[in-house]
Amino acid sequence: MSGRPILLLFTGTGGSGRKSVACKVGEAMGLHPVVSYTTRSPRPREANNGFYRYINESDFEMSFQAGEFMETVTINGYRYGIKRSELDKALAGTRGAYLVLNREGTELFKRMYGEQAFRVFIYVSKQTVLERLTAKGMPYEVVERYMAQYSDEVSYRKSCEAVVENMELSLAVSKVLEAVRSSQLVI
Ligand SMILES: Nc1ncnc2c1ncn2[C@@H]1O[C@H](COP(=O)(O)OP(=O)(O)OP(=O)(O)O)[C@@H](O)[C@H]1O
Numbered sequence: 001m002s003g004r005p006i007l008l009l010f011t012g013t014g015g016s017g018r019k020s021v022a023c024k025v026g027e028a029m030g031l032h033p034v035v036s037y038t039t040r041s042p043r044p045r046e047a048n049n050g051f052y053r054y055i056n057e058s059d060f061e062m063s064f065q066a067g068e069f070m071e072t073v074t075i076n077g078y079r080y081g082i083k084r085s086e087l088d089k090a091l092a093g094t095r096g097a098y099l100v101l102n103r104e105g106t107e108l109f110k111r112m113y114g115e116q117a118f119r120v121f122i123y124v125s126k127q128t129v130l131e132r133l134t135a136k137g138m139p140y141e142v143v144e145r146y147m148a149q150y151s152d153e154v155s156y157r158k159s160c161e162a163v164v165e166n167m168e169l170s171l172a173v174s175k176v177l178e179a180v181r182s183s184q185l186v187i
């Protein structure tokens with residue numbers, strides 16, 4: 001390992017497969033995932049996916065008041081946050097870590113970590129999001145929300161260091177790896 005650990009920030013359009021791509025890239029590069037705490041409930045087949053810790057509002061508030069979060073956001077009435085202890089754990093003795101975040105969180109971590117952070121924007125067409133989420137059995141109100149947010153989310157791609165379409169998972173993973181390797185990041 002040389003240089004400082006890197007932070008890959010996966011963002012993009014909801015339901016585009018960001019977590020799927022992030023996992024594979026993380027495995028290939030030896031990066032660790034950073035768990036996010038949320039007050040929303042797990043969705044079908046989502047429990048224990050390694051990306052979220054589901055906690056209640058009062059536990060979230062207690063951690064918030066104790067200053068444990070580096071970043072928090074409220075989306076559709078639910079709170080999400082990244083704890084300093086989780087990021088430190090993911091970075092300890094490793095080549096780096098990765099997070100899956102919305103646009104605001106991605107911006108914040110990019111500002112905090114500067115050159116160490118690399119933003120990867122993952123997207124597919126709105127129609128493909130619809131088909132994948134429906135096939136996954138996602139609740140109707142969640143699918144509707146993802147559809148409504150699509151145009152706003154997709155506009156963030158121009159700010160990111162890499163923009164990758166995820167039609168075929170292994171191809172998307174290769175493109176992210178190539179983009180990171182050809183960047184100025186020291187790994
Ligand atoms: N390249 C692909 N081809 C087909 N299906 C895919 C592909 N990548 C991911 N998927 C599927 O799409 C669905 C959404 O994937 P995933 O949960 O990784 O996306 P996400 O963008 O992190 O979602 P969310 O915004 O809900 O957090 C899953 O059912 C996943 O198996």
Ligand SMILES: Nc1nc2c(ncn2[C@@H]2O[C@H](COP(=O)(O)O)[C@@H](O)[C@H]2O)c(=O)[nH]1
Pocket residue numbers: 014036037040071072073075080081082100101102103104105106
């Ligand atoms: N800024 C942050 N964004 C986060 C965090 N955890 C998840 N997310 C992003 O929020 C939306 C909504 O997520 P959903 O799983 O409920 O649909 C999505 O873009 C996530 O990537 C966080 O801790 N901070």
